Amino acid sequence: MPTPSSNYWQGFQAGLPFLLVIAPFGTLFGVLATEAGLTVFETLSFSVVVIAGAAQFVSLQMLQDHVPTLIVLASALAVNLRMAMYSAAITPHLGGLPLWKRALSAYFLVDQTYAASALEFEKHPEKTLAQKFAFFMGAMTPICPPWYAFTLLGAWLGEAVPADFGLDFALPIAFLAMIAPALRTGAHVVAALVATLATLLLAFLPYNLGVLCAATLGMAAGAETERRMQK
Amino acid sequence: MIDRGDLWLVILGLGLGSFALRFLFLGLVGDRPLPEWLTRHLRYTAVAMMPALVAPLVAWPAATGGQTDPLRLLATAATLGVGLLTKNVILAILSGAVAMVAGGYLLG
Numbered sequence: 326m327p328t329p330s331s332n333y334w335q336g337f338q339a340g341l342p343f344l345l346v347i348a349p350f351g352t353l354f355g356v357l358a359t360e361a362g363l364t365v366f367e368t369l370s371f372s373v374v375v376i377a378g379a380a381q382f383v384s385l386q387m388l389q390d391h392v393p394t395l396i397v398l399a400s401a402l403a404v405n406l407r408m409a410m411y412s413a414a415i416t417p418h419l420g421g422l423p424l425w426k427r428a429l430s431a432y433f434l435v436d437q438t439y440a441a442s443a444l445e446f447e448k449h450p451e452k453t454l455a456q457k458f459a460f461f462m463g464a465m466t467p468i469c470p471p472w473y474a475f476t477l478l479g480a481w482l483g484e485a486v487p488a489d490f491g492l493d494f495a496l497p498i499a500f501l502a503m504i505a506p507a508l509r510t511g512a513h514v515v516a517a518l519v520a521t522l523a524t525l526l527l528a529f530l531p532y533n534l535g536v537l538c539a540a541t542l543g544m545a546a547g548a549e550t551e552r553r554m555q556k
Numbered sequence: 557m558i559d560r561g562d563l564w565l566v567i568l569g570l571g572l573g574s575f576a577l578r579f580l581f582l583g584l585v586g587d588r589p590l591p592e593w594l595t596r597h598l599r600y601t602a603v604a605m606m607p608a609l610v611a612p613l614v615a616w617p618a619a620t621g622g623q624t625d626p627l628r629l630l631a632t633a634a635t636l637g638v639g640l641l642t643k644n645v646i647l648a649i650l651s652g653a654v655a656m657v658a659g660g661y662l663l664g
Contacts, residue, residue, distance in 0.1 A: 505639025543604025
């Protein structure tokens with residue numbers, strides 16, 4: 326009979342490979358945030374409070390472009406909408422926990438903890454609630470605290486890197502690298518293409534509203550393509 | 557320079573908002589299923605939002621005063637190309653960075 330602690334270690338092992346993603350991205354965020362003029366404390370607070378890589382990069386870029394705060398928030402939250410999907414998907418497994426444990430799990434629910442746990446819970450539906458929670462906390466351990474630690478490392482490095490180092494393009498490159506593997510189906514490709522075309526055509530709109538409109542159009546195009554392909 | 561008030565408003569607002577999105581179902585809705593049309597749209601938020609954000613940065617980089625720049629197009633092609641071929645995020649980033657630095661020397 327497995328104990329909660331052995332489930333914790335199973336989770337830890339499942340989460341460990343994601344360290345390869347967390348380390349460079351956390352460091353990059355730390356470097357870019359300090360390049361943008363944030364202090365080490367502000368940079369670390371960003372990662373601890375928000376704990377969502379892509380949304381942090383998006384909002385940092387928009388803050389630098391002096392986009393109005395409400396638009397920054399709307400855009401970054403739009404990037405994070407998928408968290409609501411993870412929340413819905415993990416609820417059948419962790420929904421029976423007491424409120425404070427559900428709140429704790431919600432805080433640590435990011436792409437990588439979700440991916441590691443969802444895979445395991447589908448393979449082993451016989452796990453008890455306590456075992457699943459232990460596994461989730463195990464998976465979180467090599468993912469979330471390192472996110473803070475590498476942000477901090479990047480912030481310290483960033484203070485040493487000269488400001489004019491061609492770093493302006495590090496952020497677009499990071500996004501472009503994340504887009505390619507996300508294009509899993511034809512519908513994903515359609516969504517990305519429509520969003521790209523729309524954002525260039527709507528670039529004249531003020532306050533980066535073109536980006537939000539283009540993303541909405543892209544989502545609708547992806548959803549519609551998926552619906553037609555299912556027929 | 558980023559305004560300090562704006563910065564903290566975004567950090568705290570985004571933190572609260574992201575937590576709300578994560579807590580929404582786990583904490584409040586329970587295990588009732590989402591409407592089909594909504595989950596279908598949500599599946600495409602990331603692949604739509606990222607290109608929408610990045611395409612103008614590629615086409616009209618601020619660093620060149622909004623002029624389309626062959627060097628940055630080269631780095632874009634390298635990142636996207638390697639990303640599509642290998643599905644490896646880290647390898648794609650490295651390719652883009654190498655293209656940016658090497659292209660910078662070659663194009664002067």
